[in-house]
Amino acid sequence: MEVAIFLLLFSLLAITGLKADDTGDADINKYKLQKLSIVGLKTKQSSTFEEGDIDYSSQNAADGDTENGIAITDLEGNPAWSVYLQGEHCIGKVTLYNRADCCSDRLKMATVRAGVSNIPNRNERCGIQVAEHVAQERGGVIDVYCDPPLLATKVSVVLPLKQHLQLMEVMVEEYPLQRCHRPQRRVSILQETKEQSSTFDKMHPARVAGDGYILTLHKQGFAFTGYDSNPWWKVTLSREHCISKVTLYNRIDCCSDRLAGAVVRAGLSPDIHSNAQCGSPITAGQASHLGGILDVYCGPPLRALYVSVDIPDTEEHLQLREVEIEELKVNPCESDERDLSIIDRPTQQSSDYDERYSSDRAADGNRDPQWFKHYRCTHTKYEDDPWWMVNLQGEHCISRVVLLNRGDCCSERLENAVVRAGTSADIHDNPQCGDKVSSDMAAPIGGTIEFVCDPPLVARYISVDIPSDRRSFLQLCEVTVKELITKDACGEAPEPTEHVPVTEQNPKKVIQEPEPKEPVEEPNQKEVIKEPEPIEPVEDQNPKKVIKEPEPMEPVEDLNQKKVLAGPKKVIKEPKQQEPVEEHNPKIVIKEPEPQEPVKERFPKKVGGWVKIQEDAPRGEGP
Known part of the structure; x- marks a missing residue:
């Protein structure tokens, strides 16, 4: 009898554990792409x-x-294919599988759209248009990622010009349906009325600027005002919508x-300045980056019938390649x-x-994930x-953090990364x-990864790290943060974990509150000083063409470098004394033992709390 009761209890515990494991995997599974057969x-x-x-x-x-048979339209304006x-x-x-025998360049500027409308151009754009250099490869395989994923009953490929549309094959992959149930959604403005102060x-x-196409041609593809005083677009x-971004x-x-100083406004008045x-x-x-993608967050969200962009107090041309709007769909505003x-x-x-890949690149509001091409x-x-x-310069109740991954290659390097938030x-x-x-x-590639802080965390500092017993790169194209504004949402801040006070032996973890400074122009990005010793992997210079999924390659390690990782905290040996030089990133102020006259030679590279002038390294492939 006792044996039977023991076996029954053991079975119940096993079933309970299995269910718990299944539930724990739910959040991970929603990020898994699965093939959706359209045959x-x-x-x-x-x-x-x-x-x-x-x-x-x-x-x-x-x-x-993928090798036989092809769909081809007539030579016509705005040809389209749909499933x-x-x-x-x-x-x-x-x-998209491109034509292999000839004429592959016809797929240039092809746009993938997905949504619930029967009219392709009324559905949201998935990813970016096929670039000219991507379309030139005969038989090329072109992956287009929908970021964010799109809820759809129809997938289309359209060309925004007069051309034959030709497709060897189209394949579709999907996430579990719950991933598309987001608290934020895009507001379609394809059919809405747009105006501007004048037209060039x-x-x-x-x-x-609201047609859903992101064209790259000089003579078309963007809204352009005359040289106006306070130019605007609306x-x-x-x-009414509750505009969040x-x-x-x-x-x-x-x-x-020319876009420097531009302001986004949202509200219920047709007079944009109200x-x-x-x-x-x-x-x-x-504004200095050609083709920049600039996110403007409305905090708090704004109830609006009108959304506008203007450049106040100046005479200038206003030029906008595209404008996209997002709203809150749960408890609007x-x-x-x-x-x-x-x-x-x-x-x-x-x-x-x-110096081109400094830490401020992940907090500049620019969501272009093309790391190698644009250095963003x-x-x-x-x-x-x-x-x-990042130092938030004050305590906030953090509810979630979103990372934008690299968009040209090597996205797998972010595996095992963790986000931390706290007051230390x-x-x-x-x-x-x-x-x-x-x-x-x-x-x-170029995907977004969301971390939900449950429970919310009181934080002055938010960080991303890859804790591992092997060396790796950390690369981030943008970090965005959400906070709770409800009173006492986070309760009281927890006491920081006791640890040995940080001294000069660990200069990386000493941060002073910087004095407000005027922005400093970025150093000349054409000057490239490479790491002389480590041999970095050669990456694909044309990442959007995906013929085969490459095997991940581990970079060759520098045999002269030693790992100093012991336990969860890093102990960094004190570097040899050198003359400190002027920092190029005014946002970060690291205590120097004895400030001396700065040396202004070449571009310095930081090593711990010191700065080291490297010898000229051979110029060649990027990381």
């Missing part, structure tokens, strides 16, 4: 090219055969600096959670790969336990927010 589903294209007895019908692009899904799906990735010429009307929404796409060929400002004005640093801007807050990281992401050296940190300047003393990054979460 046999209904397809349609705007027209069908006819030549002899050869079949060029739409079904050829959804038959599962009708059975029910709603959370679309995360669409792969008939090729640059206001409507171009969209009138068909109903507005994204501006800057001009890509030249003159991006509406509240959303976020901060665009800084000169943000009454949410207890809001975006916490970290733009221009002091940042720091364990090391800089070189952070990148540490190849080292033990690399980390990045020593990142390892602060509690962890959410789970560590799994391989599935790190896989999407």
Whole structure:
């Protein structure tokens, strides 16, 4: 009898444990992409090219055969191909197989759209358009990632010009449906009325900045005013929305600096200057990047019928490649959670790969994930336990943190990364927010990874690190933060974990509150000083063309470097005394033992709390 009771209890415990494990995997599984078969589903294209007895019908692009058969439309304006899904799906990735025998460049500027409308151009854009250099490869395999994922019953490929649309095959991958149920959603402005203060010429009307296309041509593809005093652009929404974020796409060929000082406004008045400002004005640093993607967060969210962009108190051209708007869909404008801007807050990281990839790149409001091409992401050296940190300059109740991963290659390097938030300047003393990054979460190139702090955490410092017994890079293209504003949402701040006071033996973990300073122009990015010893992996210079999934390559380690990791905290040996030189990042002030006359030679590289002038290194491949 006792044996039977024991076996029964053991069985119940085993079942309970199994259920707990299954529940624990739910959050991880929602980040897993799964193939969605479209073979046999209904397809349609705007027209069908006819030549002899050869079949060029739409079904050829959804038959599962990537080598035979092709769907081709007539030579026409805005050709389109679509597949009708059975029910709603959370679309995360669409792969296009280009023509292999000739004419592959015809796929240039192709755009993937996904949504619930039967009209392709009314659905949201998935990822970015096919670039010209990507389309040139015959037989190329082009992966397009939907970030954020899109709830859809229909997936389409459209060309915003007069051309044949030709597709060897289209493949679709999806996330579990719950991932598309987000508290924020994009507001479609495709059919809404757009206006601007004036129009430079008939090729640059206001409507171009809300047509859903991100064109890169000089003579079209962006709204462009005349040289106006206080130039503006405005969209009138068909109903009230609770606006939480507005994204501006800057001009890509030249003159991006014209957007400096631009202000986003949202409200209920048709007079744009009567509406509240959303976020901060665009800084000169943000506007300096050609083709920049600039997020402006409304904190708190704003109830609006009108969203506008203007450049106050100046005479200038206003030029906008595209404007995207997001709203809160749960408890509109009454949410207890809001975006916490970290733009221009002091940042720091364990090391800089070189001066182009400094820590402030992850907190500049620019969401362009093209690391190698545009130098808009952070990148540490190849080292033990690399980390990045931002000082919020005050305590906040942190509810979630979102990381934007690298968009050209090597996204898997973020695997095992953890986010921490707390009141200690020593990142390892602060509690962890959410789970560590799994391989599935790190896989999407240019993907976003969300960490939910449960319970919310009182924090002055937020950090990202990769705790490991092997060396790695840490690379972040943007970090965004949300906080709770409800009174006592976080309760009282926990006492920091006891630890040995930080001294000069560990200079990386000593941060002073910096004095406010005027922004300093970035150093000349054309000068590239490389790491002389470590041999870095050669990366794909054309990451958007994906022929085969490459095996991850581990960089060659520098045999002269030793790991100094012992336990959860790093002990860094005191570097040899050298003359300190002037820091190029005024946001981070590191205590120097005895300040001396700064040396202004070449671009310095930080080593711990000191700065070391490196010898000229050979110039060549990037990391």
